[in-house]
Amino acid sequence: MGRLNIPTGSFHDYLQIQEYEAWQQRQNIIYKLICADTETVNKDISKFEKTIAPGDNISKQFCLYTKAQAGIIGGKRRKDMLPLYKEAMNCSMGHLLTDFDKQFDEALLCIQEYCVLAEYIASYADSLDTDAGREASRELNKLELILQRISDSPTDPMTTAQIYPLVAYIYSTIVDKFFKGDTEGYVERAREYGFKALEYMRSFQRIYYYKEIMDYLKRVTDDDDERRIICGEYEDFFNVLAHIYEEYSIDICMKTSAYVFVERGAHVIGNVILRRRKMLGITQGELREGICSEKTMYRIENVKSSIQDYTFKMLYERLKLVPEYVHGEIIADKVEAFEVYRRVKEANNNGDYEALAENLTRLKQLIHMDCAVNQQCWSRARNNWLRATGEITDEKYCANIKKLISFSIDDIDGTDPESTYLNDAEIMLVHNLSILDKKNRRKYLNLLIATIDDSEKEISLMTNFNLNAFIFSYYASELGNEEKYGDSGLISNYITDMGLRLRNLCYLADNIYNKYWNALQEGNASKSKLTECLEISRFMHNEAKERFFESKLNE
Structure with a gap:
């Protein structure tokens, strides 16, 4: 997929220099769209368009899509973008324009094509007069087929988390325009899709079109409807979220679906x-x-x-690296392995050690344990479980982690930060080691920071947000421990700002708490920040963090 210029989600790309330059151009365009920078993005799109080789329909589709998105952000109506979206459809999905009902069942679409398809349907519906209910219902039926397919597919849960809220939001806007009387039952289905979208967002710690969907659900859910209670719970979190967005001067309303085109590092x-x-x-x-x-x-x-x-x-x-152009954190030939590994990390982060043990057993059956990277990833999680359950001491844990690092790096203690490249598995191992080995913490932390290529700081953070935010959050916390509160706060602001723009909640509570802790040391902390952290943790169903922030509030 990566070799076809189709972004690969949670995978790494190792690129030739020409490919990398094109990747950089694409990501710079996406970054400017996400930041609503319409002043220069059109120039960047035109510049990228000139580099597209004849027959490269994927890049052409990207250009057409981003032109349309730039127009909408700049204040144009969706229906004005219909010619661009139609041309983008013809790049790879022309057959869906001529006979959607028969062709969609057999169509194999990547996440970006789902996005282009949804935006095309939205712009077409926007071009219809309000009395064109029959045509609008056909577009709603298409959206329902998309929602059904992506929610039924177990192979790519992140695609579901990213696309479902977008499609549910578009569905609600069409229903709002053509079917307010609900004679066809569309309002009820729009409500159902909206609540399901909120569930996906909660599960994957994302907030795509959260305000838009919440506004719609509040309008169409009666006070005596039992779902009003659920709506109220989501609204409590929304109020906290709205305050944070206002504090960072970022519009909580989503102006673009370009987040779908963000590629992994x-x-x-x-x-x-x-x-x-x-x-x-x-x-x-x-x-x-x-x-x-x-x-x-x-x-x-x-x-x-x-x-x-x-x-x-x-x-x-x-060099003891995985010799593949495109690969994930683990190496596997079964899609299920990546989903199980995601659950392993989730259980580990949430302190759910029963689920961790269960998923580790399943993961071992799905991956090749003779591969060093797989052994490092699996054994790191297992050692976390053994330490948490008291089966090994901190000293034994550190020794085990060092042994795992030695599979690929002979002498981690003698490694020079000036010339460091660690893969994801090594990063996590070095991080775990630095937490417990206080004597060498700064040395290990320097290795982690050196790993991040800082030449394009914003693009690097955007395209590899979870990993880079993870490292920088840890670094910010350590700077606070060293009483460098100003520098620590700047890093936390930097991570929070990007996370809010990407609608990614990972590390949001951590960095709000880091700023609170710094302020506490300086004597000007507000406990309202702890309340924000608690509400975020509740929304994410992170029980370990909930307990932590509740204890801090009760101090």
């Missing part, structure tokens, strides 16, 4: 090879021996040429 192959080689203390000659010439090695590391498949795979294997 990409890396230039040559840069990774150079950083990893220096980190492991391998000379250029040792690395290239039997693989390529000195001249080729020089050009690869200085990003002056592309790299052949054979050379890439051999060099990555020698």
Whole structure:
């Protein structure tokens, strides 16, 4: 998928320099759309459009979609964007324009195509007169088929979490325009889809079109309806959320669905090879021996040429990296493995050790345990469980974590931060080690920070938000411990701002609490911030954090 320029969600891309430059251009456009920067985004889109090769319909579709989104953000009506969306549809889904009912069942769509399809339907419905109820009902039927498919598909839950709220929101806007009397039962279905969208958002800690869906549900849910209580619970969280958005001067209303086009962190192959080689203390000659010439090695590391498949795979294997252009945190040939691993991390983060043990058992059956990365990921989670349940001491835990790191890095304590490249599994292991090894904490923390490529700070944080926010949140907390409250607060503000723009709740409570803790040390803290943290944790069903913030409120 990544090689076809279709963004790969939760996977890494290792790219040739030309591919990386195109990736950077795309992500810069998405970042500006998310920030509602209409002043320069149209110039960037035009610049990217000139680089599109003949026949590259995926990039062409991206250009058409972003032009339409820039127009809407700039104040144009959805129906004005219909020609652009129709042209975008023809790039890969022209058959759905001519015969949706027969073709949709067999259509294999990626997440971005679902987004383009939904936006096309929205713009077409917006172009209809209010008395065109029959045509509008056909568009609603299409949206219902999309909602049914993505909610029934167990293979890609994040696609469901991202697309379902968008489609549910569009559905409600069409119902609002054409079927307020509810003679066809559309209002009831729109309400049902709205509540289901809220459930998906809660499960995946995202808030796409949260205000829009909440506003609609409040209008169409009667006071005597039992769902009004559920609506009230979501509204309590919304009030907290609205205050935070106002505090950061970000519009809580969603102006764009461009978040769907955010790609996961990409890396230039040559840069990774150079950083990893220096980190492991391998000379250029040792690395290239039997693989390529000195001249080729020089050009690869200085990003002056592309790299052949054979050379890439051999060099990555020698550097103890996964020799795949596109890969996830774990390596597996079954889609179920990635979902189970997500549940492992979720249970670990929430302190649900019964669920953690259960999912670890299942994960072991789904992945190849002779792969070093898989062994590191699985064993790290298992050691967390053993430590939490008291079966191993902190000393034994640290020893086990160091042993896991040694699978790919011989001497983590002697590693130079100036030339560090850690993969995701190594990052998590070093992080866990730094928590308990206070003597070497700053050294390990420097390794983590050095891992993040800072050349495009905003793009790096946006495209790899969860991991980078995880590292920066930890760094901000440590700066607070060192009484560097100003620097600590700036980092927390930076993470919070990006999270709010991406509608991603991960680490929101952590960074609000970090700022509260800093203010507490300086004698100007407000307990209302603890209440915000508590409401966020309740919405996310994070019981461990709920207990923590409740205890802090009761102090």
